[in-house]
Amino acid sequence: MNISKVAVIGAGLMGSGIALVAAMSGFEVALRDVDQSVLDKAMAMAKKALDRAAEKGKLSTEQAEAALGRLTPCTDLKEALAGAQYVIEAVPERLELKKQVFAELDRLAEPEAILATNTSELSIASIAAATSTPERVIGTHWFFPPQIMKLIEVVKGGQTSPATLETTLRFCTDLGKETVVCADAQGFITSRAISVLIAECLRIHQEGIASIEDIDKAMRLGFNHPIGPFQLVDMSGVDVVFHALEGLSQEYGERFNPTQEMAKLVEGKNLGRKTGKGFYDYGGK
Ligand SMILES: NC(=O)c1ccc[n+]([C@@H]2O[C@H](COP(=O)([O-])OP(=O)(O)OC[C@H]3O[C@@H](n4cnc5c(N)ncnc54)[C@H](O)[C@@H]3O)[C@@H](O)[C@H]2O)c1
Incomplete structure (x- = not known):
C-alpha cells in the first residue's frame, strides 16, 4: 500500500510531535483533537520547531514552510480520516476511551487504512476488539519527544496481519525511525x-x-x-x-x-x- 496521507488522532504531547515528524517526512497530515485550543497549541509548537530547524540550517525555509503546509488541524473526525491510508491514535491512556475511538475509526476510516495505537502498555487485542477488522490494528509505541527519540516499538496484536506489520515497518523507516517488534504482552519491552x-x-x-x-x-x-x-x-x-x-x-x-x-x-x-x-x-x- 502506498501511504500519502496520515491522520493523527489526539494532538496532545505525543500526537502533536508524531504529526510533526510525519509532515517533516513528506506526508500530508490531518491532526485531529476534540479541543480546538490543543490544536492551536500544537500548530504553534510545529511552527516554532520548524522555524528553529530552518534557523539552524537543518531545513531550508521553503522546506520548513512546505512541512507546515502539509499539516492540517481539524476537530472533525470524518474530515481527518478522508483519504488517509495510515491512522495513528494518541488519545489518553484509558482502555474505554481507546475502544470508543477505534469503534469510530472502524466505521469512518478508509477501508484499507491501517489503524495504529500509540498506547504505552494496553493490550492491542482488546483495543482491536472494538473494531470489525482487527487484522489492520497494530501498536506503534513512540517515545517522548517524538521529534527526537529514534525508536518506535511495534506491537503485533493476536490478529494483526503480516501485511499490516510489513507496511507499518516500512512506514516507520520512511519516518526516519528505528523499530523493534514485540508480541502483545502488557508493557511490551520498554x-x-x-x-x-x-x-x-x-x-x-x-x-x-x-x-x-x-x-x-x-x-x-x-x-x-x-x-x-x-x-x-x-x-x-x-x-x-x-x-x-x-x-x-x-x-x-x-x-x-x-x-x-x-x-x-x-x-x-x-x-x-x-x-x-x-x-x-x-x-x-
Ligand atoms: N506522554 C508520554 O511520554 C508518552 C510516551 C509514549 C506513549 N504515550 C501514549 O500516548 C498516548 C497519548 O498520550 P499524551 O501524553 O500525548 O496525552 P495528552 O493528554 O497530552 O494528549 C491526549 C489528547 O487527546 C485528546 N483527545 C481526547 N479524546 C479524544 C478523541 N476522542 N479524539 C481526538 N482527540 C482526543 C485530548 O484532548 C488531548 O489533547 C497515550 O496512550 C500515552 O500512553 C505517551
Missing part, C-alpha cells in the same frame, strides 16, 4: 523494563538506603541514563506511572508494586512537573 527499574528505585528510597537525588545521580552517571528514574516519573506524571505500575503488578506480580510514598504523592495531587511538585519541588507550576 514500559515493562523501565517500570521494574523505577519500582526498584522507589524501594531503595523507601528503605532509606539513598536519597532521591543520589539514586538519580547513580543512574545518570553510573549507567549513562540521560535522566534519573525519579526525574523521569516527575516528567511523565507521578499518577501516570503509578497507574502503569499497578497494572503491571496485577499482570506480573509484586515486583512492580508502587510504594506508599508514591501513593501519598498521588493522593496529595503532587503529580510531578505538571503540578509543580512530585518527587522534586519545581517551585510551583
Whole structure:
C-alpha cells in the first residue's frame, strides 16, 4: 500500500510531535483533537520547531514552510480520516476511551487504512476488539519527544496481519525511525523494563538506603541514563506511572508494586512537573 496521507488522532504531547515528524517526512497530515485550543497549541509548537530547524540550517525555509503546509488541524473526525491510508491514535491512556475511538475509526476510516495505537502498555487485542477488522490494528509505541527519540516499538496484536506489520515497518523507516517488534504482552519491552527499574528505585528510597537525588545521580552517571528514574516519573506524571505500575503488578506480580510514598504523592495531587511538585519541588507550576 502506498501511504500519502496520515491522520493523527489526539494532538496532545505525543500526537502533536508524531504529526510533526510525519509532515517533516513528506506526508500530508490531518491532526485531529476534540479541543480546538490543543490544536492551536500544537500548530504553534510545529511552527516554532520548524522555524528553529530552518534557523539552524537543518531545513531550508521553503522546506520548513512546505512541512507546515502539509499539516492540517481539524476537530472533525470524518474530515481527518478522508483519504488517509495510515491512522495513528494518541488519545489518553484509558482502555474505554481507546475502544470508543477505534469503534469510530472502524466505521469512518478508509477501508484499507491501517489503524495504529500509540498506547504505552494496553493490550492491542482488546483495543482491536472494538473494531470489525482487527487484522489492520497494530501498536506503534513512540517515545517522548517524538521529534527526537529514534525508536518506535511495534506491537503485533493476536490478529494483526503480516501485511499490516510489513507496511507499518516500512512506514516507520520512511519516518526516519528505528523499530523493534514485540508480541502483545502488557508493557511490551520498554514500559515493562523501565517500570521494574523505577519500582526498584522507589524501594531503595523507601528503605532509606539513598536519597532521591543520589539514586538519580547513580543512574545518570553510573549507567549513562540521560535522566534519573525519579526525574523521569516527575516528567511523565507521578499518577501516570503509578497507574502503569499497578497494572503491571496485577499482570506480573509484586515486583512492580508502587510504594506508599508514591501513593501519598498521588493522593496529595503532587503529580510531578505538571503540578509543580512530585518527587522534586519545581517551585510551583
Ligand atoms: N506522554 C508520554 O511520554 C508518552 C510516551 C509514549 C506513549 N504515550 C501514549 O500516548 C498516548 C497519548 O498520550 P499524551 O501524553 O500525548 O496525552 P495528552 O493528554 O497530552 O494528549 C491526549 C489528547 O487527546 C485528546 N483527545 C481526547 N479524546 C479524544 C478523541 N476522542 N479524539 C481526538 N482527540 C482526543 C485530548 O484532548 C488531548 O489533547 C497515550 O496512550 C500515552 O500512553 C505517551
